[in-house]
Every structure is written in structure tokens, then in C-alpha cells.
Amino acid sequence: MSTGWRFALSRRWLGYLALVVIFAVACVFLSMWQLARRDEARAAIEVVERNWDAQPVSIDRALPELDEFDATEQWLPVTVSGTYLTDEQLLVRGRPMNGAAGFAVLVPFLLDDGSVFVVDRGWVPTGNEQDAPDAVPAPPEGRVTVTARLKPSEPVLAGRSAPEGQLATINLGQVEQLVDRPTYTGAYGVLAQEDPLPAETRPAATVRPEPDEGPHLSYAFQWLVFGVMAFIALAWAVRQEYRARNEDDPDEMARAEKRRAKAAKRSPSDADVEDALLDR
Known part of the structure; x- marks a missing residue:
């Protein structure tokens, strides 16, 4: 029916x-x-294109406060002068490059006013027989002028730890506690240039991010x-x-x-x- x-x-x-x-x-x-994710990716690409090749500015202009950072200034080059605190060097775990496991090399940089600006000097591979690099190239000694590109501090990741002398993330608050000096905690610098040049070949440099939406x-x-x-x-x-x-x-x-x-x-x-x- x-x-x-x-x-x-x-x-x-x-x-x-x-x-x-x-x-x-x-x-x-x-x-x-x-x-919305695409808009975020495009905004990140615009930041790289605007800041990567910009003329370096003073750190006081880019970071007027130790604990503040404007995300639109990521990758902006800054120039600082001072001395590397080589004895305070830190390694950041879990930093792959081109498919190889390795570490980022962080060296606190003491400025003339007594504050510390953290510099990421580059990447070194994990050692052949231990969970640490076989060797870490030393930074230049004495007074150095550094040009570095700004990146924001990273958060602490729950459940991740690291042995002495290493960090799980580039959390600048943790670095400040270790160096026990006034430290820029809003941003750190990814090394672009050093003057004078180091005696040893520096760790592998960070490359410019590819524009990928x-x-x-x-x-x-x-x-x-x-x-x-x-x-x-x-x-x-x-x-x-x-x-x-x-x-x-x-x-x-x-x-x-x-x-x-x-x-x-x-x-x-x-x-x-x-x-x-x-x-x-």
C-alpha cells in the first residue's frame, strides 16, 4: 500500500x-x-618576511622590559655587546635537525648593565655513545658583539625533566634561576653573527623558516x-x-x-x- x-x-x-x-x-x-589555523600560519609567515632581514636594533628598543615581548617582533635582529658566561652554558634536549637528534646550545650573555640576555648559539648532535654531545664549540672569549634574532620564551612542559646542565625547554625563567642574575625572560636571541669570530666552528645555525601555510x-x-x-x-x-x-x-x-x-x-x-x- x-x-x-x-x-x-x-x-x-x-x-x-x-x-x-x-x-x-x-x-x-x-x-x-x-x-583560523591558516590565518595563524600566514601571520607567522608575514612576521618572518618582515623581520628576518630587518636592520638590527638595540635590545633596549626591542625589549624595554626584561619580562615582556611583543610577538610581532619575533625574528627581529638585535645587537648586544658584553661577555659570554661560558661556565653557565646549558643544553636544551629534544632539538632535532634534518632528522637527527641533538641539543640547542644556550649561553647566557652578560651585558654592560649587569643583565643577562640568553643566546642560542646553534645546534649540536647527540653523541655516539651517550645522551649528550661529544663536544660543544666554545663561544668567543672576552668582549663580544652579538647579533641575534628574537624568539619568545618557551613554557615548562609538565612531566619533562632534564639532568644537571640541561633543560627540557628554553624556559627563560628557569635559566634566570640558574644564573642568579637579572635576565631577559620575555625573549632570547638566536645567534646570527659574532664579532670577533670564535676560535672553533660555531654550532649549526638556525635556518630561515620556510613559508608554509x-x-x-x-x-x-x-x-x-x-x-x-x-x-x-x-x-x-x-x-x-x-x-x-x-x-x-x-x-x-x-x-x-x-x-x-x-x-x-x-x-x-x-x-x-x-x-x-x-x-x-
Whole structure:
């Protein structure tokens, strides 16, 4: 007996519709989140392009307060003069480079006013037989002029520890406690140049970040497509049940016959298949 489309208003199908709507709304929010991630990536690229090759400025201009840092000044070069506190050198664990495990080399840099600016001199690989570098190149002795690019302090990671002389992250608050001097805790410097040059080849330098927005835009479109596909799938399911419930309806029987006729036209006959095999 024909029931028409009344079944689509049943509690079961309205429940399906509610689930699809919830799923589609979630897809929209996930798409917006991916677009926000893309905006963050593009903003980071703009910061690199604006600051990496900028003229160095004094540290007082870039960091007027020891504990403050403007994120828009990341990678901005600053010039400082003073002496390396080589005895206070620290190694930061878990710093891979080109797929190799290694350490970042942090050396506190004592400025003329008595404050300390932390310099990341570069990267050294993990040793062959121990969880530490085989050797760490020493910085220049005496008075040195350093140009370094600013980066923000890193947070402390819960559950991660490090042996004496090492850090789990570049957390400048921890460095200040270790050196026991007034220290810039808002940002540190990634070494660009030293004058005079060190006697030993310096640790591997940090390279300029590649401008990469990531796949966020394509992911955003994919989430929207998933939301649309959910409605298409629901419509297909409703249509299938309609056909099952109304198979004795004359109009539906006529439509079913037309579908079978079209399918038969699209399907090759046995003779066509045999001819195709003989032609090979």
C-alpha cells in the first residue's frame, strides 16, 4: 500500500535529520577552525618576511622590559655587546635537525648593565655513545658583539625533566634561576653573527623558516564537503525507503521500469562482450 512521504516525518527520520544537522554544524566549526589555523600560519609567515632581514636594533628598543615581548617582533635582529658566561652554558634536549637528534646550545650573555640576555648559539648532535654531545664549540672569549634574532620564551612542559646542565625547554625563567642574575625572560636571541669570530666552528645555525601555510585551506573545504555529503546521504536513504514503501504505487512502478530500462541500455549484452574479447 502506498504511503507517500509521510514516513519521513516519523520520529526515526526526524532523529536522523537532527543527527545530520549536528554533524553538519560540527563540520562548519571544524572548517572555521582550519581557516583560523591558516590565518595563524600566514601571520607567522608575514612576521618572518618582515623581520628576518630587518636592520638590527638595540635590545633596549626591542625589549624595554626584561619580562615582556611583543610577538610581532619575533625574528627581529638585535645587537648586544658584553661577555659570554661560558661556565653557565646549558643544553636544551629534544632539538632535532634534518632528522637527527641533538641539543640547542644556550649561553647566557652578560651585558654592560649587569643583565643577562640568553643566546642560542646553534645546534649540536647527540653523541655516539651517550645522551649528550661529544663536544660543544666554545663561544668567543672576552668582549663580544652579538647579533641575534628574537624568539619568545618557551613554557615548562609538565612531566619533562632534564639532568644537571640541561633543560627540557628554553624556559627563560628557569635559566634566570640558574644564573642568579637579572635576565631577559620575555625573549632570547638566536645567534646570527659574532664579532670577533670564535676560535672553533660555531654550532649549526638556525635556518630561515620556510613559508608554509600548511594544508589548512584544503582541510577547511573538505569539512564543508563532508557536511554537504551528510545531507546527500540522508536524502538518498529517504529516497530508498520511499521506493520500498511505495513499490505498488503505479507512478513508482513506472519510474522503476524506466530505471531498469536505462540500466539495461548501459549494460553491454553478452554478444557485445564476446565481440570485444574477439577483437583483442
